[in-house]
Amino acid sequence: MQPIVRIAENLGLSDEALELYGKFKAKIDFTKIPERTSPGKVVLVTAISPTSAGEGKSTVTVGLSDALKRMGQSVVVALREPSLGPVMGVKGGATGGGYSQVLPMEEINLHFNGDLHAITTANNALSAFIDNHLHQGNELNIDPRRITWKRVLDMNDRSLRNIIVGLGGPSHGITREDGFDITVASEIMAVLCLAKNLEDLKERLSRIVIGYTYENEPVNVRSLGVEGALTLLLKEAIKPNLVQTIEGTPSIIHGGPFANIAHGCNSIIATKTAMNLADIVITEAGFGADLGAEKFMHIKSRQANIIPSSVVIVATVRALKLQGGKHKNELKDEDVEALLEGTKNLMKHVETIRAFGVEPVVALNKFITDSEQEIHTLLNWCKENNISIALTDVWAKGGAGGEDLAKLVLSELDKPSNFSPLYELADSIEQKVRTIVQKVYGGKEVVFTENALKQIRQIEDYGWDSLPICMAKTQYSLSDQPKLIGRPTDFTITVREIIPKLGAGFLVCLTGDIMTMPGLPKKPAALNMDVDNDGQAIGLF
Template identity: 55%
Template sequence: MTSDIRIARAANKKPITEIAAMLGLEVGDILPYGHDKAKITHDAMARLSDRPAGRLILVTAINPTPAGEGKTTTTVGLGDALNRIGKRATICIREASLGPNFGMKGGAAGGGYAQIVPMEDMNLHFTGDFHAITSAHNLLAAMIDNHVHWGNELQIDTRRITWRRVMDMNDRALRDLAQGLGGVSNGFPRQSGFDITVASEVMAILCLSSDLADLQDRLGRIVIGYTWERQPVTARDLGADGAMTVLLKDAFQPNLVQTLENNPAFVHGGPFANIAHGCNSLVATRTALRLSDYVVTEAGFGADLGAEKFLDIKCRLGGLSPSATVLVATIRALKMNGGIAKADLGSEDAKAVTRGCANLGRHIENLRGFGLPVLVALNHFDGDTEAEIAALKDYCAQHGVKVAIARHWAEGGAGAEDLARAVVDLVESGADFHTTYPDSMPLWQKIETICTRIYRASHAEAAPSVREQLEQWERAGYGNFPVCIAKTQYSFSTDPTLRGAPEGHVIPVREVRLNAGAGFVVAICGEIMTMPGLPRRPAAESIRLDSDGQIEGLF
């Protein structure tokens, strides 16, 4: 079998100027990064702002399992297929984080014959966006400690500094640290730590800002901690917002690349969905919508995490209204949700498929709760049997949902044409999109609403100090913010081993964080970490250059 990386290296890529021309963009509208990738300029985005928008299609999935679901692969395959049937379609996905690439998750460019290229660049440093975000974040951290060192004019209580540092790598040793040790010249000692860059509020801000002015305004609103009188201190108070914007000026411009079939794709931003809001940038999505009839985008992990945040946070703050949702599943993943071990997935078991469809059905109910039409895309594997596919179709028929079998991994866009036609029909059926809760709902009630309505928990629980913190933020004017639940992606519960469609469990909220610049509150639930660790055998052990200077083991 030909590997993903070999397929990507054999791609017949067009010059990025030709891909831009397909979208109606001129040479002056892009900033090339080599021959196969470019950024869309600020001026071009501003010029496009008055154009009517195309249709937005959200691709999401059942809860992830070790068997794989193929959400990004399906996003790419659907975009290629829409172009094959005569629709002008653009793909929008997130950039990959180095942490998972060198850990265990791998890359984020699709797979098989449904990939975005240059895949190796995208999974490494790409155009440097993540490094710019890391630098801007850590500049603010340095300016906080520097301000305290030189007299602390703002009277910052060093015990209540909430701004941590970040790096784009999994490193559990950095979660909690004592800093500033070694004497007077090294500043004031205090306890702090690191998060991964994709959990940074700066990442969220870049992905939710409308333009450079909005970006700087949001950066200025970041709350870094509190004074001795417990008044908030912002990045603007420290004079950091201007320099942070300068560092992010180029990174804010969306990246244009292409699929294996030479169709346009925007790859920009990369907040994780299990610890952040899990969507590509708002400017990339808006730009694509003004250049295309259809835009296919994805939300991270399962629909309970990714789709909910895409709809309740990104669409709310960005004024987006999706036309349809595609819910990706595989027979293998459904069997795992039905209780079958990974080692036994090769054996036919239609009953396990039916049992596992409970997870699928829960996501269907949730997505319909947003007023959106739903289509199930079966990401086909060679080992799928007719009986197993029939079991899936029977279940979906009982729920009034159509199933489209897609073979894009093996056949590219040609293998997803049926899916594309079904999506066009679904879009024409109309949508009545609405969010899960109103802006006016109290913060704790928003958290409980998501936990009970989306995760089917009996309730959420938190220490009195957490509830008190939310009430303080409401009094400070942040009560209209949406909430971002940070929890395991593997289950509707906070127990990653509890697959299927559990209900009646309790969601423990152990901490809440204010993202005043991004415009949402994060509720950290269960054992989820905002700085992941590497697995026992990280992928980094197998990544190297071969004798020809080509990368091995990255994907």
């Protein structure tokens, strides 16, 4: 690794804009960076419906940025921060892999400059303020049964989904039901990622609805008067982090909401900072185009006025075979028939991106288990269906393995943008959800439970119905049923609950059995993790 001050110098960052966190990490004071008259163009990396281990979206994102740098382009990669839940669970880290990684991998995947801990602290401080308000006389007349704000922890822990607080008698607070979400699902995470500056952060925090009174009137953070304290806890976390790839490409990593239960994009501040520092910004959105990319287009693009100039869809032979009906334990076996059946899933994601007015490029992320026949078959299929595709081997070769992809992306950057959202904010809640289900998922209809319909009427009464939609849905299927693979049709999505997130500025629609606090698998990745006598991490991936 190069000293981070050298990476900053090459990027044109002034000393006053750089706050060192050791030799290889830094935070960027974005207020010290002048705005460019012609900001850098944004390339969004998304994917097809993934396997449980993921398809190397971060690996391709990093490799593409390294390839562009090798070709003489001015480029910065902007990623999300990893959550300890999946790091210790099944997916591992989120820093790429092989020769296409951001460094220092161990520190980024663990406690990385304290951002997620600050978000956890701010979230739980708000919970403490709420319970103290109840204990000290409840001046706001908050109904303890209608408190919607939950505590958070940056770990998969199913046992904390539903808890009771305030046990032990009068001196220990008001007894009530509560629960935990994972930190990356916290509204404060979304607020941090969608805020434009410190002032906007405080304003958004003040709008967060924490529950309702006995008269069913909403209570927000401003009513409690603690938005200043919460902002104080986040004043360092709001600054994006600067690191580097193996090949020395500047990397800005900031914010980490999941895309299946949150909006799945890194912070607006990080992306805007990158756009002011480079001609090309490579960023990602979590999971498939039905989740992170859709939310990038409808939420982040709207709030930040960031329009993607190109979109890359990461596909793998193994994910296509899974979507084609191959058992997850047999994905290493050659199966051209299952591969071709799985291309129906790829085609839907391509059509989704095209519906937004952007022509996608497919990156075939190569795995060592892919057969030559499978690779050849997919390349030919894309050619026959007029889909641009590049075999991408950045895991094994770094930036050199991504130059074909980089050439296709550069050709798209020269074309005029026809980007347009799929729904208008003035559309009804039902119509916005129906548009996503039909145009993005390929479903037939939406069913709202009685509870969800009641919540819609309430949201309309409060005047919150003009907010965009953030769907909470399984990542494994285009539907809300994880085992409904490929490209299902005529399916119905069931919305069981709608949660207003006024600070973030969207409405979360919970579908299926999606959980905002995941659980650990039977054999979590943590079983293979250790540290040697020199303090070096073992088994972290």
